[in-house]
Amino acid sequence: MLIDWFTVIAQILNFLILVWLLKHFFYKPILNAIDAREKKVADELANAEAKKTDAQREKEDFKRKKEELDQQRIALLSKAKDEAKTESLHLIEEARKEAFDLMSRQQEALRNEKQNLNQAIRHRAQQEVFAIARKTLIDLAETSLEERTVEVFSRKLHELKDEEKKQIALELSASPRSLLVLTAFDLPQEQRDLIKKTITETLGIEIQAKFETAPELVSGIELITNGLKVAWSIGDYLTSLEKGINELLEKQPKS
Amino acid sequence: MRLSPDELIFWQYGFIKLNATIMYTWGLMLIMIVSSKIITSKLSSGLNRSIWQNFLEIIVTTILTQIEQVGLSRPRKYLGFLGTLFLSIAVASLCTIIPDYEPPTGSLSTTAALAISVFVAVPIFGIEEQGVGEYLRSYTEPTLIMLPFNIISEISRTLALAIRLFGNMMSGTMIIAILLTITPFFFPIFMTALGLLTGMVQAYIFSILATVYIAAATRTHKAKPEIGE
Numbered sequence: 001m002l003i004d005w006f007t008v009i010a011q012i013l014n015f016l017i018l019v020w021l022l023k024h025f026f027y028k029p030i031l032n033a034i035d036a037r038e039k040k041v042a043d044e045l046a047n048a049e050a051k052k053t054d055a056q057r058e059k060e061d062f063k064r065k066k067e068e069l070d071q072q073r074i075a076l077l078s079k080a081k082d083e084a085k086t087e088s089l090h091l092i093e094e095a096r097k098e099a100f101d102l103m104s105r106q107q108e109a110l111r112n113e114k115q116n117l118n119q120a121i122r123h124r125a126q127q128e129v130f131a132i133a134r135k136t137l138i139d140l141a142e143t144s145l146e147e148r149t150v151e152v153f154s155r156k157l158h159e160l161k162d163e164e165k166k167q168i169a170l171e172l173s174a175s176p177r178s179l180l181v182l183t184a185f186d187l188p189q190e191q192r193d194l195i196k197k198t199i200t201e202t203l204g205i206e207i208q209a210k211f212e213t214a215p216e217l218v219s220g221i222e223l224i225t226n227g228l229k230v231a232w233s234i235g236d237y238l239t240s241l242e243k244g245i246n247e248l249l250e251k252q253p254k255s
Numbered sequence: 256m257r258l259s260p261d262e263l264i265f266w267q268y269g270f271i272k273l274n275a276t277i278m279y280t281w282g283l284m285l286i287m288i289v290s291s292k293i294i295t296s297k298l299s300s301g302l303n304r305s306i307w308q309n310f311l312e313i314i315v316t317t318i319l320t321q322i323e324q325v326g327l328s329r330p331r332k333y334l335g336f337l338g339t340l341f342l343s344i345a346v347a348s349l350c351t352i353i354p355d356y357e358p359p360t361g362s363l364s365t366t367a368a369l370a371i372s373v374f375v376a377v378p379i380f381g382i383e384e385q386g387v388g389e390y391l392r393s394y395t396e397p398t399l400i401m402l403p404f405n406i407i408s409e410i411s412r413t414l415a416l417a418i419r420l421f422g423n424m425m426s427g428t429m430i431i432a433i434l435l436t437i438t439p440f441f442f443p444i445f446m447t448a449l450g451l452l453t454g455m456v457q458a459y460i461f462s463i464l465a466t467v468y469i470a471a472a473t474r475t476h477k478a479k480p481e482i483g484e
Contacts, residue, residue, distance in 0.1 A: 011368030036300035
């Protein structure tokens, strides 16, 4: 007989015992170890994924911030450039204005200086001419300057055209007391009489002349009625001299 | 000449006896349990682990994959029974390289015991999965006429399991024994190597057939709606 039934029963029991023992000592620990490891790996993968996501988010964040900063920087730079440009234009404008003011002031000063100088020259020339004329007249003709002036004025009156004489006479006859004789110096009585006499002779009318002193006439005489004026003075010569000097001064800076 | 290790009896008291089959089985059990205990006592759940742990993990995961591929959706539930079937037959075959060793699977009593275990386990798993009525009804599928044939098929496949394994293991041992007397030295070595291969193939066949039977018993109920679809 090939089958021994006791052995069969014993082997069934042995097999069942082996199943229980292997389950307990072999399958269970091995499966537990595998599960634990798989869980660990899954955890690590999940962790890595989370870190990757975090890193990605951080990267996006950083990129966004960088872009913002770049934009801000560009905006600030542009603003600063604009401000600098405006400021520079402003400064240039101010400098130009200041330069213009300075130039104007310098020109003004120069003009004033020239004017002062002219005045001084004129004054001095007047005095010099006056003195020279006086001295020359005294030395040569033994006549004072005043006398000679009155003479010259009398001659001028005589030399007036007839129409002019008529017009003056007409004016004076309308208001006989309005004749005013202005002189640069105080005239002696005989000179006054001489002037009166010359007027009477020249115009053919008797007048009441009023004599006044006006130093700005520069050794001259003026005869003033209501609207007419007959004058002679060396002021005209002085004006001519002044003009000549001015021309000379204006030529000076150019050279 | 001894055909089976059953015939080598060390101790007997009436019906109870200790023969070579039982003794070798105990020896194999001891080896398996002790080595498992030693290796699993130093298990690591980290990425660094010993070669032996890797080896055992490969065995366990391969068995699980095989069970799942046959069609059992929860392989861990059947790992204890099916895995132990495969491992006990495989270890019994592997040990044939030890001189004077006779595999307990070369005894028809052992193979019968294993076949009976499968014969009992199939309805237990089937009933557990789909209930008594549903399981018993599966014997009348597709028609009631098929009931006796299904029952015959159930018994005959159990017999086939037992005799296939017994025949293969016994013949291997027998061939080596015969060849040793005729042509000693080298030729038996080749036959032993061939016997190892045969043993592994038989372990695989036995356990995969048991898996198929269990799968067939547990999937009848679930397969129906799939066909209907």
